[in-house]
Every structure is written in structure tokens, then in C-alpha cells.
Amino acid sequence: MIKIYGSIMSSAGRCVWMAEETGQAWENVPVDFQKSEHKSEEYLKLNPNGKVPVMVDDAFVLWESLAINAYLGEKYKPEMLGSTLEQHALVNQWNFWNISNLAHPVEVLAIQKWRKTPDNDQTTTSRQSLDRFLPILENALVGKEYLVGDTFTTADLNLVSNVSALMFIGFDMTALPNIQRWFGTISQRPAFQKTLGKR
Ligand SMILES: N[C@@H](CCC(=O)N[C@@H](CS)C(=O)NCC(=O)O)C(=O)O
Incomplete structure (x- = not known):
């Protein structure tokens, strides 16, 4: 299962869109900026930049929205590259x-x-x-x-x-x-x- 952390109103939105383009199952995990969830110890383990998005695909963790989309393309939809x-x-x-x-x-x-x-x-x-x-x-x-x-x-x-x-x-x-x-x-x-x- 592909998990994308971050609101679709943020840079995470393009990764959620890309995940849907691949036809794979995905989940959008909310990260509440008001509660500084993106700066929490747990979140910083996934993305030390304290920014969204971060993607978790099974056990693989990746940040930077365009790198995430390149990865999703290469793995699931190579014609998009x-x-x-x-x-x-x-x-x-x-x-x-x-x-x-x-x-x-x-x-x-x-x-x-x-x-x-x-x-x-x-x-x-x-x-x-x-x-x-x-x-x-x-x-x-x-x-x-x-x-x-x-x-x-x-x-x-x-x-x-x-x-x-x-x-x-x-x-x-x-x-x-x-x-x-x-x-x-x-x-x-x-x-x-x-x-x-x-x-
Ligand atoms: N180059 C990064 C930019 C990520 C980024 O700046 N995300 C913003 C939201 S659009 C963020 O998390 N800002 C919170 C912060 O900088 O503390 C990417 O494309 O993933």
C-alpha cells in the first residue's frame, strides 16, 4: 500500500494524484500543521526536513514530491516517464x-x-x-x-x-x-x- 503523508492542498497533492494515476491502492495520511505534527519526533523519522510530503511504499520511505512521483512512475507506470x-x-x-x-x-x-x-x-x-x-x-x-x-x-x-x-x-x-x-x-x-x- 502506498501512503502519502500531507494535505492535498500542499506539495503532497501532486503525489496523491500520481498515486491515483498508477492504479495502485493508496492512502492519504493527514499531517496537521496546526498541531505541528510535521515537526513531531515520529514524523521527523520519516522526513527529517519536517515537510510534507513523505511517501511510504511498503517499507520504503521517500521524501521530495518530484522524487516520489519519479519513483511511482518507474515502479508502476513507466510510460509516464x-x-x-x-x-x-x-x-x-x-x-x-x-x-x-x-x-x-x-x-x-x-x-x-x-x-x-x-x-x-x-x-x-x-x-x-x-x-x-x-x-x-x-x-x-x-x-x-x-x-x-x-x-x-x-x-x-x-x-x-x-x-x-x-x-x-x-x-x-x-x-x-x-x-x-x-x-x-x-x-x-x-x-x-x-x-x-x-x-
Ligand atoms: N521540495 C519539497 C517542498 C516541500 C515543502 O516545502 N512542503 C511544504 C508544504 S507545501 C511544507 O511542508 N512546509 C512546512 C515547513 O516548511 O515547515 C517537495 O517538493 O516535496
């Missing part, structure tokens, strides 16, 4: 690009959105990063249903999870029609609807 060496490399390229350039500003914006007194400097810096990097994704999607090849890969899933968070906080996507179209198609997937789509 690209079907040639080059496609595999491109999937990696987009996943590394995502974690280097997109995931952090998206997370910061989402946190600031719900704060009573948002940090305007952090919001501005995150928006500047997104203004710089989202057009690169927008251009890569011109005339394409999926980012790499003709099939759905973890590059799509991991990036759509961030775009989904942006949509959720009402980020203005009007200048990004290809991203909107791509998101519109992928968010119809049953596994998305059953997980992130329930937010």
Missing part, C-alpha cells in the same frame, strides 16, 4: 525546471494569499519569477497537447499541479492561453478529478 531516452531526458528537464523555477514562487504566493498580513515583498518577488518563467511554459505548449511527446508524463502532472494551485488562488492567466488549454484538458483526467480536483 517518456518512451525514449530523449523523451526521458526532456521529462527530467521539465521536472528540474519546475522545482528550480516554479514550485517555490507558487508556494509562496499561495501562502501569502491566505495570510492576514501578507508580505508584499515576497509576493512581488514571486510574481516577478512567475512573469519570467511562465511564458517559457506557454511557448513550449504552442500546438501541443502534452509537453513531451504525444502522451501524458510526470512533466505534465507536476507542472499542472502548480498551475492548479495558481488557478485556485485566482492568479490571472489571461495572457497564457496555451497553459489554460493544456490545464483544461489534463484537469479532466479521472485521477485529477478524484484528487486535486476536489480542492
Whole structure:
């Protein structure tokens, strides 16, 4: 049984979605931030960073959401990693690009959105990063249903999870029609609807 610790509102959401895509049985284990469960001695044994997600697959423990999704893909759904060496490399390229350039500003914006007194400097810096990097994704999607090849890969899933968070906080996507179209198609997937789509 695959266990994913952390709310689907957090980075854990993309791993819960990926677990559902594999067709395997999975469980989403809540981690209550209000009670600092992610800093408890027991939790830190699973993820010493004190962050979500962490995955436990039988006895195997793994943290970092994109590493978890790569593992789940390799073990249960290899076609989601690209079907040639080059496609595999491109999937990696987009996943590394995502974690280097997109995931952090998206997370910061989402946190600031719900704060009573948002940090305007952090919001501005995150928006500047997104203004710089989202057009690169927008251009890569011109005339394409999926980012790499003709099939759905973890590059799509991991990036759509961030775009989904942006949509959720009402980020203005009007200048990004290809991203909107791509998101519109992928968010119809049953596994998305059953997980992130329930937010
Ligand atoms: N790069 C990590 C980021 C994990 C992360 O920052 N998780 C946030 C929630 S989205 C968290 O647990 N924050 C609590 C904390 O930093 O104390 C991943 O993708 O798994």
C-alpha cells in the first residue's frame, strides 16, 4: 500500500494524484500543521526536513514530491516517464525546471494569499519569477497537447499541479492561453478529478 503523508492542498497533492494515476491502492495520511505534527519526533523519522510530503511504499520511505512521483512512475507506470531516452531526458528537464523555477514562487504566493498580513515583498518577488518563467511554459505548449511527446508524463502532472494551485488562488492567466488549454484538458483526467480536483 502506498501512503502519502500531507494535505492535498500542499506539495503532497501532486503525489496523491500520481498515486491515483498508477492504479495502485493508496492512502492519504493527514499531517496537521496546526498541531505541528510535521515537526513531531515520529514524523521527523520519516522526513527529517519536517515537510510534507513523505511517501511510504511498503517499507520504503521517500521524501521530495518530484522524487516520489519519479519513483511511482518507474515502479508502476513507466510510460509516464517518456518512451525514449530523449523523451526521458526532456521529462527530467521539465521536472528540474519546475522545482528550480516554479514550485517555490507558487508556494509562496499561495501562502501569502491566505495570510492576514501578507508580505508584499515576497509576493512581488514571486510574481516577478512567475512573469519570467511562465511564458517559457506557454511557448513550449504552442500546438501541443502534452509537453513531451504525444502522451501524458510526470512533466505534465507536476507542472499542472502548480498551475492548479495558481488557478485556485485566482492568479490571472489571461495572457497564457496555451497553459489554460493544456490545464483544461489534463484537469479532466479521472485521477485529477478524484484528487486535486476536489480542492
Ligand atoms: N521540495 C519539497 C517542498 C516541500 C515543502 O516545502 N512542503 C511544504 C508544504 S507545501 C511544507 O511542508 N512546509 C512546512 C515547513 O516548511 O515547515 C517537495 O517538493 O516535496
